[in-house]
Amino acid sequence: MSRLVLLDLDNTLIDRHGAVADWVAEFCTARQLPAETVLHMTGLLRERAVPETFESLQRNLGLAELPAALWDAYVTGLAARVTCTTETLTRLDLLRTAGWAVGVLTNGAADIQRAKLASAGLLDHVDAVCISEEVGARKPDPEAFRMAAALCGHELPGDAWMVGDDPVTDIAGASTAGLRTIWISAGNAWTNPGLTPDHVAQTAVDSADFLLGLPESAR
Ligand SMILES: [Mg+2]
Known part of the structure; x- marks a missing residue:
């Protein structure tokens, strides 16, 4: 054997942590979201990111995109960064x-x-x-x-x-x-x-x- x-x-x-931080920074800058949101999202997504994570984020941040679209953007964005x-x-x-x-x-x-x-x-x-x-x-x-x-x-x-x-x-x-x-x-x-x-x-x-x-x- x-x-x-x-x-x-x-x-x-x-380096997943680095990719998450990089993606969140770009995501929040594009939407003019405040620094506290960057910290919150980075902490949340570093801990664990699944499609459901983006349902709560969409609700809490009042984002226009559907959670499924946010998840797709996250998948593509993370993959591009690792x-x-x-x-x-x-x-x-x-x-x-x-x-x-x-x-x-x-x-x-x-x-x-x-x-x-x-x-x-x-x-x-x-x-x-x-x-x-x-x-x-x-x-x-x-x-x-x-x-x-x-x-x-x-x-x-x-x-x-x-x-x-x-x-x-x-x-x-x-x-x-x-x-x-x-x-x-x-x-x-x-x-x-x-x-x-x-x-x-x-x-x-x-x-x-x-x-x-x-x-x-x-x-
Ligand atoms: Mg690990």
């Missing part, structure tokens, strides 16, 4: 060359996650993508990890790692599902005293370098 690494998408492989670095894509290729199965496991709506994956150029560099809306299970539910592993031809627990930035959905969830874990800290301090990631890396590139450097017996 192959070795498996699952990677989170948002704020692990791509990128995956060449260094990251190269590491995914190196992992696969070294015998790892590489999958993306992400929570979110299928349309926006697929648009971002395509726009960032990730689809040609991974073996499978697993999106919560498509499989009906969200991280930290162990079922989400099992389904992602299965899409990569892997059975858990086996020899599997999860890479992600969220201490709960990515790290605690993966640990429960029997995967070893790499937390993408982005310079932040670990805050869950009840659980320790197996490894901490600053970026997805660093996490891949760690995995590529593991001796065979430790994988």
